[in-house]
Amino acid sequence: MKGPLCPKNTMMKKFLTIISLITLLFASCSKEEIVPETELKQAAGTLSLNFDAIYGSQDFALNKAFDYELTSSSGNAKFTYEFTKLRYWVSNVILVTKDGNEYKVPDSYYLIEENTAQPIQGGSFNKVYPANKRENVIIRDIPFGEYKTVKFSIGVDSRYNDNLTLRAGELSALTAMANDDWMWFTSYIFTSTAGKITWVKSAPEAAVSKNFTFETGSNAQFKQKTIELINPISIGGDYTSKIDLTVDAKKILDLEAPFTDNIIGATKPALMTRLTDNVISKAISFKSAEGIKK
Template sequence: MKRILTIISLSALLFTACSKDKDPINAVEGNGKTSLTFDARFGNQDFALNTDFTAEGKTFNFNKFRYWISNVVLVNTNGEEFKVPASYYLLEETGTISLSGVNNDLPTTVYPATKREEVVLKDLKAGDYKTLKFSVGVDPKYNDNLSLLSGELSPLNGMTNVSWMWLTSYIFTSATGKVTDGTNSKNLKIETGLNANYKTVVLDLPQPLKVSPTSTSGIVLNVDLAKALEGVDLMTTPVVGAAQASTMAAVAGNYSTKVFTVKAVN
């Protein structure tokens, strides 16, 4: 019954959600743009679905990796902050997912295979920037009220499968697949969410990011999924969610302090 009510609620949101909240924080008629590339990895290997990765005597294989990046801020060399308006982005790598209706009473739909690693920030004030800030997840204003839309936020954006969200709030990060220690194999489902686990990442750039109307620029980040799992006994706790509060908090902490590093500034 919960599942049915959730689908009904999501359908209602699609038709009744209020118009997008543009969140015009520091909105500027800018004259430059830049890109953020989130290069997913597992340790020293490029990340890919349905691929074996070995770490700490275990073999990992993933069928989904997705996370929300929000509230992007650039800090210039004078220490001034530029808050990118409505900056909510869904980064993900998933295979094709066929979604059947509950008890076959709803039509089958398909969520297509998706790989998204790049975000383009537009209308930026020209200048030199020394620090990048962003948050992992969705801030309480929007996480507590799914009828509010901003940027790419929507319960139906990447959330078509109701198991990808927690009834009344967003899942911030999700990685699913399998892990084996050579003897035992476990199905993995490592998720973070809830307002307490909304975390901000602060990255100082190795050289200034130059934004201007006459040139292109970008920041490339390493996103190391192996770091998100550090300190978690996955053979004992292969499923991490709201019911595993302390473990989920540890994973969220890893995302804020270990997972994202600067690879290059172009």
């Protein structure tokens, strides 16, 4: 039997049609599954965010006497500061591309510090937080792109500050950066600078020293810092990327009467606000940034 109704011809056409569909299906799958290696590398990148502590034109160091001259309406006074700690929380990091798109780093809570051993909650835990120095934050899994701005906050946002049982990033009450008498409830200490202040008078034997502790906390002191890069940097799997900032401890000390107000905390909210402004507006500044192709 011949003609268009021939079973053999019909079966052959169906068979060829099925083969063609299978070929197209495999070709389509192959195109979707084969991704160039360069694209895989660019799926995400890593940024090193560095906070270099300094004191004026000098490197910052613990247990070293740094000169400080205060000029006020009362005249001039000379002091020296010797630090036992410089600590602060960096949180809620946001990276902004040159096109204005924001990437909010999840669970970004980092403790930047240079400190001697510290009793936890004034010793109430009968434990000591060890001496440590940490100026660097490594942020991973950043979407590939060219970034022009980094934003971050100093302190801990109210969600976690009001409930120390919640965990995110490096947050913990056992870092000696929490207090149970901030505004009569337990919360994080946002910044903590402490050591010894000496009033240097004309006669060396007349010099007088005191311990000082300058701390900030409470939700009202949670502030954001914005750093604009001079030029956008690339972040991606094919790049080594970093942003370097400086943190000038000398500018944190900009107070009217540091020898009198040598203890600043929750009972002095106006001075806490002054310290917060010193950190955000004066102490932290841009140093350099680069994204170099590997």
